[in-house]
Amino acid sequence: MDFELNEDQKLLARTAADFVAKESPLERARKLRDDELGFDLALYRKMAELGWLSLPFAEDVGGFGGGFLEVALVLESVGRQLVPEPLLENILAGLAVAEGGSAEQKALLEPLIAGEKLLSLAYLEPNGRQRRAPYETRATKKGAGYVVSGTKTWVSHANASDAFVVSAELEGETRLFLVAKDAAGLSLETLKTIDGRRAGKLTLDAVEAELLPGSSQALLDHVLDRGAAGAVAEGVGLTQRVLEITTEYLNTREQFGVKIGSFQVLQHRAVDMFVETQLIRAASIASSVLADDPDPAARLEAISAAKVQLSVGGKYVTQQSIQLHGGIGCTDEHDIGLFFKRMHALNTLYGDEAFHLRRFSASPSFAKVG
Amino acid sequence: MDLRFTPEEEAFREEVRAYIDEAMPPHIKAKAESGAPFTNAEMMEWHRILHKKGWAAPHFPKSVGGSELDPTRRFILAEELALAGAPQLSPFGLNMVGPLILRFGTDEQKKRFLPGIIDGTVAWCQGYSEPNAGSDLASLRTTAEDQGDHFLVNGQKTWTTYGQYADWIFCLVRTDASGKKQQGISFLLIDMKTPGITVEPMLTLGGTPAFCETFFENVKVPKENLLGPLHGGWDLAKALLGHERTLIGSIAPVLRSIQHLKRIAATKREGDATLLDDPALRDRIASLELRAKAHQMANYKALADQAAGKHPGPESSILKIVASTLQQQVDELTMEIMGPESLTWFNPDGAVPPLEAYVGSRFCYDRAVTIYGGSNEIQKNIIAKAILNLPS
Ligand SMILES: Cc1cc2nc3c(=O)[nH]c(=O)nc-3n(C[C@H](O)[C@H](O)[C@H](O)COP(=O)(O)OP(=O)(O)OC[C@H]3O[C@@H](n4cnc5c(N)ncnc54)[C@H](O)[C@@H]3O)c2cc1C
Numbered sequence: 001m002d003f004e005l006n007e008d009q010k011l012l013a014r015t016a017a018d019f020v021a022k023e024s025p026l027e028r029a030r031k032l033r034d035d036e037l038g039f040d041l042a043l044y045r046k047m048a049e050l051g052w053l054s055l056p057f058a059e060d061v062g063g064f065g066g067g068f069l070e071v072a073l074v075l076e077s078v079g080r081q082l083v084p085e086p087l088l089e090n091i092l093a094g095l096a097v098a099e100g101g102s103a104e105q106k107a108l109l110e111p112l113i114a115g116e117k118l119l120s121l122a123y124l125e126p127n128g129r130q131r132r133a134p135y136e137t138r139a140t141k142k143g144a145g146y147v148v149s150g151t152k153t154w155v156s157h158a159n160a161s162d163a164f165v166v167s168a169e170l171e172g173e174t175r176l177f178l179v180a181k182d183a184a185g186l187s188l189e190t191l192k193t194i195d196g197r198r199a200g201k202l203t204l205d206a207v208e209a210e211l212l213p214g215s216s217q218a219l220l221d222h223v224l225d226r227g228a229a230g231a232v233a234e235g236v237g238l239t240q241r242v243l244e245i246t247t248e249y250l251n252t253r254e255q256f257g258v259k260i261g262s263f264q265v266l267q268h269r270a271v272d273m274f275v276e277t278q279l280i281r282a283a284s285i286a287s288s289v290l291a292d293d294p295d296p297a298a299r300l301e302a303i304s305a306a307k308v309q310l311s312v313g314g315k316y317v318t319q320q321s322i323q324l325h326g327g328i329g330c331t332d333e334h335d336i337g338l339f340f341k342r343m344h345a346l347n348t349l350y351g352d353e354a355f356h357l358r359r360f361s362a363s364p365s366f367a368k369v370g
Numbered sequence: 371m372d373l374r375f376t377p378e379e380e381a382f383r384e385e386v387r388a389y390i391d392e393a394m395p396p397h398i399k400a401k402a403e404s405g406a407p408f409t410n411a412e413m414m415e416w417h418r419i420l421h422k423k424g425w426a427a428p429h430f431p432k433s434v435g436g437s438e439l440d441p442t443r444r445f446i447l448a449e450e451l452a453l454a455g456a457p458q459l460s461p462f463g464l465n466m467v468g469p470l471i472l473r474f475g476t477d478e479q480k481k482r483f484l485p486g487i488i489d490g491t492v493a494w495c496q497g498y499s500e501p502n503a504g505s506d507l508a509s510l511r512t513t514a515e516d517q518g519d520h521f522l523v524n525g526q527k528t529w530t531t532y533g534q535y536a537d538w539i540f541c542l543v544r545t546d547a548s549g550k551k552q553q554g555i556s557f558l559l560i561d562m563k564t565p566g567i568t569v570e571p572m573l574t575l576g577g578t579p580a581f582c583e584t585f586f587e588n589v590k591v592p593k594e595n596l597l598g599p600l601h602g603g604w605d606l607a608k609a610l611l612g613h614e615r616t617l618i619g620s621i622a623p624v625l626r627s628i629q630h631l632k633r634i635a636a637t638k639r640e641g642d643a644t645l646l647d648d649p650a651l652r653d654r655i656a657s658l659e660l661r662a663k664a665h666q667m668a669n670y671k672a673l674a675d676q677a678a679g680k681h682p683g684p685e686s687s688i689l690k691i692v693a694s695t696l697q698q699q700v701d702e703l704t705m706e707i708m709g710p711e712s713l714t715w716f717n718p719d720g721a722v723p724p725l726e727a728y729v730g731s732r733f734c735y736d737r738a739v740t741i742y743g744g745s746n747e748i749q750k751n752i753i754a755k756a757i758l759n760l761p762s
Contacts, residue, residue, distance in 0.1 A: 127639055129709035154710040193713040194730050255506040265747055315702075322575070322737045326504050326745060327529045330738040332573035340575070341734065344705065345713055352706060354650075 003285065005073075013073040019050065020077040026335050029082040033196030037160050044085040048115025052087055056226075056292075057098055061109040068226050072233035072288035079237030082342055084197055086118070088230040089156040093119035093165045096176055096223050100215035105178060108163070120161040122152035122179075122202055123220065130355040132224055133217055139168040139177060139209065146170070147185075147206040148177055154349075158200020159190045166202070166209065167220055176215035183207045195345040196338070222294055225303045227350035229291040232284045232306040235346050239277040239317045242339045246270065246321045253326075260324075269320055276313030283309040301365050304356035310346065311353035318343040373670075375442070382443050386425075386450040393419050394456065402455030404724035405630050407578060407731070410493070410535040416457040417490030427464060427488040434472065434480060435488045441673040452622030453629065460532065462494035463487035466610055467540040467559070467597075474557075474598040474606055483538075483559065495536035497527040497560075497584060498607070505748050507542070508551045508604065512586060514543035514558060521545075521558065521596070523566075523589040529742070533582035534571045536562050546601050557603035559595040566590070576735030577716055609681060611744060621665045621693055627700040628659050634725050635707050645707055658700055665692050684756035687749035694739040694746060701733040 005013065023043060032039055047053070055070040057063020064070070071091060078087060094112045097105055097119070111117035128135030137150025148168045155164065164179045179186060185207040188200050247270055250261030260266055287306035290299040318340040322329035329336050347353065360366055375383070394402065398412055408416075420426040428444045430436020439447065452458070468487040471479055486492030503510040512525025523543060533539065539560050546554030562569070566589035571579040598606045632655065638645040645651055672689060705712040708726055715730055740746045754760045 124710050126711075129638065129640065129645075129711075131640075154713055191717050192715045194715045194734075195713075196715070199713065254502075255504060255509075257506075257509075263747070265750070319698075319737065323740060323745070326741055327499065327738075330529075330575050330735075330741060332575060332577065337575040337734070337737075340737070344733075348705075348710055348713060352709070354706065358650075 009070065009073060012070060013076070015050065016052070016074045016077040017080075019047075020081045020083055024081045024083045026082060026338065029084050029196070029338060030335070032084050033192075038157065038192075038196065038198035039084040039086060039160070041160065044087075045115040047085060047087060048113065053090060053094070053115060054113045056091060056095065057109060057113060061098060061106050062113050063098075063109070067289075068229055068291040069288045071226075071230060072284065075230050075233035076237035076240075079234035079239075079342075080241040082195075082238070082338055086120075086157040086160070088227065088234070089121065090119055092223050092227050092230070093121040095226065096121060096165045096215065096219065097178070097212065099222070100176055100212035100219045101178075102213050105210065105212060108178075117162045118157065118160050120155050120158050120164050120200070121223065122155040122158075122164045122200075123167040123224070124152065124154045126151055126153050126201075130352055132221060132351070133174050134167045134169045137166070137168040137204070139170040139175060139211075142206075142208075146177060146209050146211055148179065148204050148209045149206050150204055152202040152204070153199070154193075155200040155202055157198055158188055158202065159198050161200075164202065165212070166204070168209075170211070174215075174217035174220060176212045176220060177209035178212065179204070179207055179209045183209070193345060195342040197345075218294075218296065221296060224350050225296075225299055226291045228303050228307045228356075229284070229287040231346040231350050232280065232287055232310045235310045235314050235343070236277075236281050236284045238339055238342060238346070239273075239280055239314055242317050242321045242336065243270075243273050243277050245336060245339075246273065246324055249325055266324060269324060273317045273320055276309075276317050279309050280306075280313045297364070300363055301360065304351075304360040307351060307356045308353050308360075311356075314343045314347060373667075375446075379442055379446060383446050383450060386447055387454075389423055389425075390450065390454045390456060393423070394454070395419075398457065402457075404727060405455065405732070406724070406728050408457040410460075410532055413457045413460055414490050414493060417459045420451075420459070421489045426459060426490055427468070429465075430468065430472065430484070430488055434484045441676060442670075445670060445673050448620065449622045449625070452620075452626045455626060455630075458623070459490075460493060462496050462532075462536070462540075463492065466496060467494055470540075470557075470597065470606055470610055473609070476594075478594065479559075479597065486537075492538060493532070493536045495530050495533045495539045495562075495584075497530055497533075497539045497541035499529045500526060501528050505745060507607070508555065510542055510544060510555065512541065512543050513547075514545050514556060514591065516545070517590075519593055521591045521593065523558070523560065523586045523591055525586050527584040527586075528582075530569070530582045530584045531580060531742075533562075533569045533584050534579070538562060539567075539584065540597070542603050542607055545603075552604045554601050555603040555607070556600055557597045557606045558591055559597055560589065560591050564589050564591065574735050575737060576731040576733075578731065578735065580735070620689070621662055621669050621696075624662050624693055624696045624700060625659075625666070627697060627704070628655070628662060630725070630729075631655065631700060631704045631707065634704060634729075637723070637725065638707065638709075651707070654703060658696060658703065661692075662696055665689070665696065668692070684752050687744075687752045690743060691746050691749050697739050698736055701729070701736050704729050705733050 051064055052074050054064040055066045056068055059065045094109055097108055112119055125135040139146050139148045162181055166177045166179050185205040187203045191199050193199050253260045283306035286302040290302040293299045321336050325336055328334050417426050424437035427436040428439035428447055432438045471483050500510050514521035514523045539562055541558045541560055542555050543558050544554055545556040566587045568585045570583045572581055574580045635646040636644050711726055
C-alpha cells in the first residue's frame with residue numbers, strides 16, 4: 001500500500017490551499033449568503049483558470065486527465081474555507097456529459113472546464129427524498145427528440161446554470177437529458193439553503209430535452225458516488241478547520257480563572273473530535289481513490305463507509321465545536337455556526353447516513369458472514 | 371403510591387383542551403399547527419388570554435392574583451399547552467423573577483411587580499451573563515455603586531433573550547469587590563427605559579433575533595429596586611437557577627416535537643407506504659419517545675417534590691441534561707426525515723410545506739439548549755459534587 005501523493009498532486013494540493021486561503025476568507029462565504037447567486041462568478045472563473053474544473057476530464061475533451069483524487073485534494077481546501085463556488089457540482093454534471101454524452105454533446109465540456117458555461121445536475125424530486133432513481137419525472141419520445149415532465153428540487157446553483165442534466169424515466173429506464181435553461185415549459189424557483197447557497201426547483205412541463213445516449217442509472221449512480229466522495233473530501237478540510245478553531249478557543253477562553261481547555265472533560269471532547277477528523281480523513285482517501293471505478297461493487301464499501309463516517313464524525317465535530325464555544329457559538333456572527341450548517345448540507349447530499357447504511361447492508365459484501 | 375390521574379384530573383385535562391381550542395385566536399392557531407416561531411407580541415397576547423382563565427400563573431398564590439393550581443393540574447396544563455403548540459409564555463417574569471419576588475421581595479415590591487408579571491402586561495428579561503462571565507457567573511463585573519438614594523450601574527450583559535422587547539430586566543451586579551467573588555453580588559430590578567441602557571439585538575444560529583447585548587452607562591436605579599439583601603444576590607441567583615433548570619428540563623416541548631416529527635413522517639410517501647410505516651425509522655422514533663416518557667415520570671416526580679414544599683435542588687440538573695439532549699436528537703431526526711427538504715432556509719411562504727418550514731431554523735437554534743441555563747458540562751459538575759459526592 002502506498003499512501004504518498006505524487007509531486008504533481010502535492011503541488012496541486014498546496015496551490016489550492018494557498019489560493020483559497022488568500023482569495024476566500026471566511027468573511028467572503030458569510031457575505032455571499034446574501035448575494036443573489038450565492039457565489040462569485042469572477043472567482044469561480046479564476047478557479048477554472050487554475051485548471052480545477054478540468055481535473056477529472058480526459059485530455060481529448062480539454063481535461064487534465066486526472067482522477068477523482070485530484071478533485072478531492074482541491075475540495076479539502078474548499079472545505080477549510082467554506083468556499084461557496086459550485087466546483088464539485090459542475091464537475092459532476094460534466095462527468096455525466098463526458099461519460100454519457102454524444103460527441104456533439106461533449107462539446108459542452110470545453111466551456112464548462114473554462115468556467116464560461118455552468119451546468120447543474122437535477123436528480124432529486126420533492127417526493128423522492130434520498131432516492132437516486134427518478135421518482136415521478138418522465139420522458140417521452142416526440143418526433144425525433146424527447147420531452148420531459150416533472151419536478152426536480154435542490155438543483156445546485158440553478159439560477160446560475162446555462163443548462164441542466166435532468167434524470168427522467170424513459171420506457172422504464174433511468175436516462176439523463178440535457179435541458180437548456182431557456183427551454184419552453186421550464187420554470188425555475190430559487191431557494192436559499194441552510195448553508196447560505198442557492199438551489200432551484202425546476203418544474204418541467206413537456207420540455208424539449210436531448211437524451212444523453214450513453215446514460216443509465218448506473219452512470220447516474222457513479223456520478224453520485226463521486227458526489228459523495230467529494231462531500232467527504234470537503235468534510236475533511238471542514239472538520240480539520242473546525243478542530244483548529246475550537247482548540248484555539250479552548251486555549252484562549254478563560255472561566256474560573258483558568259483556560260477552559262484545562263478542564264479535562266473538554267480536553268477529552270477535543271480528543272474525540274480529533275479522532276473523528278482522523279477517521280474522516282482516512283475514509284476519504286479510500287473513497288476518492290476508488291470513486292473512479294465504474295464497477296459499483298468495487299467502490300460501494302469505500303464510498304458508503306466514508307459517507308457514513310462523515311455523517312457520524314462530522315456531526316459530532318461541528319456540534320461539539322458549538323458546545324465548547326458556549327453562547328458565542330450560538331450566534332450568527334461567529335464563524336463556527338457556518339461550518340455546522342454546511343456540514344448538515346454535506347451530510348444530506350449524495351445519500352445521507354441512512355441511505356448509505358441501507359445500501360451497504362443490502363450489498364453482497366455485507367452478506368458475507370465468513 | 372398511585373400514579374394514575376383521578377377522574378377529576380382527567381376532566382381538568384379535557385377542560386384545558388377545550389379552552390385552548392376555543393380561546394386560541396386563528397393567527398396563533400395557524401402558527402401552532404405549522405410549528406412557526408411566535409413573535410414576542412403573540413406570546414404576550416396568549417399570556418393575557420390564558421390569564422383571563424387564571425392559567426397564566428397557576429403556580430402563584432391566589433393572594434397575589436395566581437390560581438394556585440395543585441402541581442398535578444399545573445403539569446397537565448403545561449403539557450396540554452405544549453402539545454397544542456401554544457406559544458410558550460415568557461419565563462423571565464412568570465418562572466424566574468416572579469417566584470423570587472414572592473419569596474424574597476418586600477410587600478411593596480410584591481404589590482408593585484407581581485400584578486404585571488401575572489397578567490402579562492409587563493415583559494421581563496434576564497441580565498446575568500456577561501462577555502467574560504458565563505459558566506463562571508460569579509466573576510461578573512457589571513457594577514452598582516451606592517450613591518445614597520440610588521445605585522449607579524455600569525457594565526455590559528450579553529445573550530439577553532428578548533431584551534429588545536422587555537420592559538424590565540433583573541440583573542446580577544457587583545456591589546462589593548473586596549471579598550470572595552460570590553459575596554459582593556446584588557440582585558437589581560431595572561426599568562429598561564432608564565436613560566443609559568442600550569440594547570443591541572443579535573441573530574442566533576437559527577437566524578432569529580432572539581437575544582441581545584445590553585449596555586449600562588451610568589444607569590440610575592432607585593434603592594427600592596434591590597431585591598433581597600445587599601450583597602446577598604448570589605443566594606437568590608442560586609435559588610432561581612433551580613427553577614430555570616426545572617423549566618428547561620420540562621419534557622412537554624420535546625413531546626410536542628416528537629408529535630411534529632411524526633406528522634411530517636406521515637406526509638412523506640415512499641412507494642405505497644409513508645415514512646412512518648418504515649420499521650427502521652419507527653424504531654428510532656420510538657426510542658426517543660420512550661426515553662421522553664421515562665423523563666416525563668421524572669418531571670412528575672420533581673413537581674410532586676415541589677408541591678411538598680421542596681425547592682428544586684441539584685436533581686433539576688438531571689432534568690435539564692436529559693430534556694436538552696433529547697430535544698436536539700428529535701430535531702436531528704426530523705431533519706433526516708425531511709431529507710433534502712431539510713436544506714431549506716427561511717424561504718417565502720409556499721416554497722416549502724408549512725410543517726417543514728421552520729424545522730431547520732429550530733435545529734440550528736436548539737444547539738443552544740445544552741448551553742443556556744448553565745451548560746450541560748456545568749450541570750454534570752454539579753451532579754458529580756452535590757449528588758455523587760465526588761472529590762473536587
Ligand atoms: C440562546 C441563548 C440564550 C441565552 N439567554 C440568556 C439570558 O436571557 N440571560 C442570561 O443572562 N444569559 C443567557 N444566556 C447565556 C448562557 O447562560 C451562557 O451562554 C452559559 O451560561 C454559558 O456561558 P458562556 O457562553 O460564557 O460559555 P463559557 O462559560 O465560556 O463556556 C464555554 C465552554 O466551556 C465549558 N465549561 C466552562 N466551565 C467549565 C467547567 N468548569 N468544567 C467543564 N466545562 C466548562 C462550557 O460548558 C462550554 O462548553 C443565553 C445563552 C444562549 C445560547
